[in-house]
Amino acid sequence: RRRAVSCGAGRPAMLARMSAPAPVPAPRLVRYGDAPSQRGELLLPGNARPPVACLLHGGFWRVAYGNEQMTAVARDLVARGFAVWNVEYRRLGETGGGWPGTLLDVAAALDHLAASAAELPLDLARVALVGHSAGGHLALWAASRGTRPDGPAPAPRVNAAAVVGQAAVSDLARGHALGLSRGVVGELLGGAPGERPERYAAASPLARLPLGVPQLLVHGTEDDTVPVGLSRAYARAAREAGDACELAEIAGMGHMEFLDPACEAHAVTVAWLGARLAPGA
Numbered sequence: 001r002r003r004a005v006s007c008g009a010g011r012p013a014m015l016a017r018m019s020a021p022a023p024v025p026a027p028r029l030v031r032y033g034d035a036p037s038q039r040g041e042l043l044l045p046g047n048a049r050p051p052v053a054c055l056l057h058g059g060f061w062r063v064a065y066g067n068e069q070m071t072a073v074a075r076d077l078v079a080r081g082f083a084v085w086n087v088e089y090r091r092l093g094e095t096g097g098g099w100p101g102t103l104l105d106v107a108a109a110l111d112h113l114a115a116s117a118a119e120l121p122l123d124l125a126r127v128a129l130v131g132h133s134a135g136g137h138l139a140l141w142a143a144s145r146g147t148r149p150d151g152p153a154p155a156p157r158v159n160a161a162a163v164v165g166q167a168a169v170s171d172l173a174r175g176h177a178l179g180l181s182r183g184v185v186g187e188l189l190g191g192a193p194g195e196r197p198e199r200y201a202a203a204s205p206l207a208r209l210p211l212g213v214p215q216l217l218v219h220g221t222e223d224d225t226v227p228v229g230l231s232r233a234y235a236r237a238a239r240e241a242g243d244a245c246e247l248a249e250i251a252g253m254g255h256m257e258f259l260d261p262a263c264e265a266h267a268v269t270v271a272w273l274g275a276r277l278a279p280g281a
Contacts, residue, residue, distance in 0.1 A: 024075045027086070032112035033105065035096055040087040040109055042068065043078040044120065050083040051126035051277035054110055056142075056158075057086075058167075059134025060181040061102055061188050063093035069132070069259055078260035080270065082277075085113060085123055089138075092187055099154035099189050099199055104136045107145060107153035114157040126277040128162040130269065132258050133226055140205035140215070147212040153203045162270050162276045164216045165205075166258045167226045170234035171250040172204035180226065204261025206234055216272045218246065218265050220253030246272070 025268045027041035044050070055074055059065020067088040074084045087104035090097040096105075112131070117124050131139030143163040145156040169175045169185070176185040186192055189199040201207045215238060219231040231247055238245035248268045251259075257263045 005087040017161050020226055024079050027074070030085075030112070030116065032109050035105075036091055037063075037088050037090045037094060037097075038105055038127050040076065040085055042116065043074055043084040043086070045081050045083060049121050049123040050081055051128065052085060052122055052124070052127050052274075053082045053115060053273065054085045054113075054127065054139075055079050056085060056089075056106065056129065056131035056135030056138045058131070058135045060096070060184045061089070061092050061098065061134045062181075062184070063091040065091070072259060072261050073130075073266065076266070078269070080274075081235055082273075083120075087111070092164035092184070098187065099203070102188070103138070103203060106142050107156065110142055110160075112155040113165075126161055126279075127158055128164065128273050128277055129160045130164040130166070130273075131168065133255065134169055135168065135233050136174070137205060139163050140165050140168060140170055140211065141203060141208065143207040143213045143215070144205065147210065148208045151208070158215050162216070162273065163211070163212045164218065164272065165231070165234075165268065166218045166265065167220065167223055167229035167255050168205075168231065168234075170204075170216060170217070170227055171206040173200050173207075174230060174233070175226075176200075177274070178227070181244045206218065206237060208242045209238055211238070212243070214276055215243060215245040216248065216269065218248045218250065218258070218268055220250045220255065220257065222252055222266070223255045249274075 027043045031039045055070040057067045057069040061257040074086045078084045087109040090101045129139035143160040146159045193200045216233040219228040
């Protein structure tokens with residue numbers, strides 16, 4: 001399903017109709033491993049047993065970009081009643097980044113929620129993965145762990161109930177062919193699809209369909225960083241594979257607007273998550 005909406009200044013009408021944000025608590029720094037980047041920020045709302053939104057930032061898997069990109073979105077989501085796990089992970093340019101460390105970190109960070117839930121009132125039956133750009137790739141990949149045990153990570157301790165890919169690099173082979181960010185997909189996986197076919201099969205969301213998890217793809221029609229065609233092709237393939245997959249195209253929007261919670265794209269994401277993570281949904 002496609003929708004054309006706009007992204008303008010100020011809070012859009014859809015977001016304004018939602019409940020007013022509550023005061024935002026200070027984040028807790030949580031480490032899920034020994035490496036400096038194996039950490040994240042956990043924000044807890046005041047409501048009991050909240051759903052969890054796991055945020056995965058973009059930046060083409062490179063160390064120059066970190067989870068501070070998602071701070072504004074995290075603050076908005078926790079004010080709306082979500083527990084938020086804003087994940088950092090090892091990236092290209094630091095020890096352990098790339099294949100398979102980046103993927104293993106995301107898996108470990110998500111599974112760490114099981115340990116956190118032992119002392120915190122998190123509802124692990126209502127966990128959503130939300131990723132932007134390269135983080136969209138990681139979110140979709142992580143969602144596949146419940147149905148595809150052939151990847152580099154072990155079977156999940158925490159399964160996703162929903163996943164949102166925002167301008168996601170959903171097809172790594174196509175991303176490599178397009179030469180995204182000066183050939184970054186080849187850097188991530190250590191070669192081209194013909195050189196590392198097993199890695200592309202294990203890491204690319206398109207190759208791992210069906211995910212078995214409800215999916216929302218949100219993409220700007222004027223995105224010149226990750227073309228909207230990737231989401232169009234992925235959504236079509238996901239539906240053909242039997243997945244519930246929606247595509248929301250944001251007319252006139254580019255690549256970075258997702259990081260602004262005042263954008264209509266964020267309202268689309270929040271409304272979709274609310275419908276799927278509400279108690280009894």
